[in-house]
Amino acid sequence: MSQSFLPLCRPAVDEKDIQAVVDVLRSGWITTGPKNADLESKISEHTGAPYAVALSSATAGMHLVLLALGIGPGDEVITPSLTWVSTINMITLVGAKPVFVDVDVDTLMTDAEKIEPLITDKTKLIIPVHYAGASLDLDPIYALGERFGIPVVEDAAHALGAEYQGQPIGARGTCLFSMHAIKNVTTAEGGVFTTFDAELADKIRRLKFHGLGVDAFDRETQGRAPQAEVIEPGFKYNMPDICAVLALGQMDRIAEITAARTELALSYREKLSVIKGVTPLGLANHDHKHCWHLMIVRIDPAQAGITRDELIAKLKEKGIGAGIHFKACHTQKYYRENYAERFGAITPNLENTEHNSQQICSLPLFPDMTQEDVTRVVNAVSEIIG
Numbered sequence: 001m002s003q004s005f006l007p008l009c010r011p012a013v014d015e016k017d018i019q020a021v022v023d024v025l026r027s028g029w030i031t032t033g034p035k036n037a038d039l040e041s042k043i044s045e046h047t048g049a050p051y052a053v054a055l056s057s058a059t060a061g062m063h064l065v066l067l068a069l070g071i072g073p074g075d076e077v078i079t080p081s082l083t084w085v086s087t088i089n090m091i092t093l094v095g096a097k098p099v100f101v102d103v104d105v106d107t108l109m110t111d112a113e114k115i116e117p118l119i120t121d122k123t124k125l126i127i128p129v130h131y132a133g134a135s136l137d138l139d140p141i142y143a144l145g146e147r148f149g150i151p152v153v154e155d156a157a158h159a160l161g162a163e164y165q166g167q168p169i170g171a172r173g174t175c176l177f178s179m180h181a182i183k184n185v186t187t188a189e190g191g192v193f194t195t196f197d198a199e200l201a202d203k204i205r206r207l208k209f210h211g212l213g214v215d216a217f218d219r220e221t222q223g224r225a226p227q228a229e230v231i232e233p234g235f236k237y238n239m240p241d242i243c244a245v246l247a248l249g250q251m252d253r254i255a256e257i258t259a260a261r262t263e264l265a266l267s268y269r270e271k272l273s274v275i276k277g278v279t280p281l282g283l284a285n286h287d288h289k290h291c292w293h294l295m296i297v298r299i300d301p302a303q304a305g306i307t308r309d310e311l312i313a314k315l316k317e318k319g320i321g322a323g324i325h326f327k328a329c330h331t332q333k334y335y336r337e338n339y340a341e342r343f344g345a346i347t348p349n350l351e352n353t354e355h356n357s358q359q360i361c362s363l364p365l366f367p368d369m370t371q372e373d374v375t376r377v378v379n380a381v382s383e384i385i386g
């Protein structure tokens with residue numbers, strides 16, 4: 001009998017979470033309201049950041065933070081090319097130049113040493129990426145930002161539940177978390193911006209809802225004027241309560257979710273270690289706790305006798321989902337064809353980015369997977385490679 005399809009991921013949603021969504025649907029208030037406020041409080045409590053703003057996505061948050069920091073034409077933003085393309089798109093769409101920094105060949109994360117030579121008098125922001133659930137080495141990056149007077153916004157899309165030096169990601173500075181469907185804690189689509197900067201938080205809160213000082217829920221509950229004033233033109237980047245409520249139970253279970261992912265990932269690493277040409281990502285040496293958002297391996301075609309793309313296709317034939325996180329952004333069609341003309345030549349050597357962009361493959365990893373599922377994937381990889 002053929003086995004059922006094993007997807008790359010499945011949200012960690014239980015019956016109580018489903019009931020909570022149904023309750024919101026029945027409550028009569030389905031868009032931004034009390035469940036947003038609850039989610040923001042839970043994220044603040046978890047991260048230690050005093051301000052949290054729930055948004056329609058982390059991409060929306062990236063757009064808003066760039067605008068809130070006044071970044072536009074003539075400015076440069078340093079970030080890796082090995083990231084989800086949303087960041088590069090947002091930088092480009094506000095008219096600034098994405099300056100690509102290379103990553104470590106094994107952890108896929110950048111560091112202060114690689115960032116420093118790229119700083120110019122046009123650099124207005126540094127966006128380092130916590131990768132796959134591991135934490136960046138934040139202290140040297142913040143020290144660099146402080147030395148040059150350049151703000152840092154951590155791309156923590158993968159990092160809810162991860163820690164740096166014993167503190168949750170979010171405890172050190174301004175962060176953007178994603179709650180997209182495949183993330184460790186999900187609202188289907190969504191993101192949360194966190195910061196210690198009250199003024200920045202106010203600005204993000206205002207820009208996420210038309211540039212009004214208040215939203216519909218504030219007006220309803222706080223008896224403010226039925227028509228609020230536009231303080232500055234803004235967007236419609238708020239999160240509905242039917243989404244926000246989905247994450248509340250997951251936030252209460254975040255330690256369990258992380259523990260389940262960790263156990264599966266460590267089992268994968270052990271079982272995969274005997275397969276030639278398949279190498280899991282390296283673990284960073286600095287003090288951190290991984291939240292295992294993704295189980296990434298590199299496929300070396302010279303040793304494995306197969307390319308990463310062939311492996312993904314063959315896994316699919318065997319009923320196993322796999323993915324690529326990520327294809328380097330500078331190799332995407334638009335940036336391949338337009339970057340040089342818009343922004344000039346890409347100067348830093350992106351050797352580690354390009355090497356990994358061709359070899360990385362994400363294997364199924366989600367808390368409801370079993371050890372048998374891990375064995376099934378490892379056996380499939382082993383059979384395909386021979």
Ligand SMILES: Cc1ncc(COP(=O)(O)O)c(C=O)c1O
Nearest residue numbers: 057058059084086157178180191
């Ligand atoms: C590294 C990284 N940054 C940003 C994002 C954007 O998140 P969202 O899908 O919530 O907009 C993602 C999404 O996968 C991501 O992986």
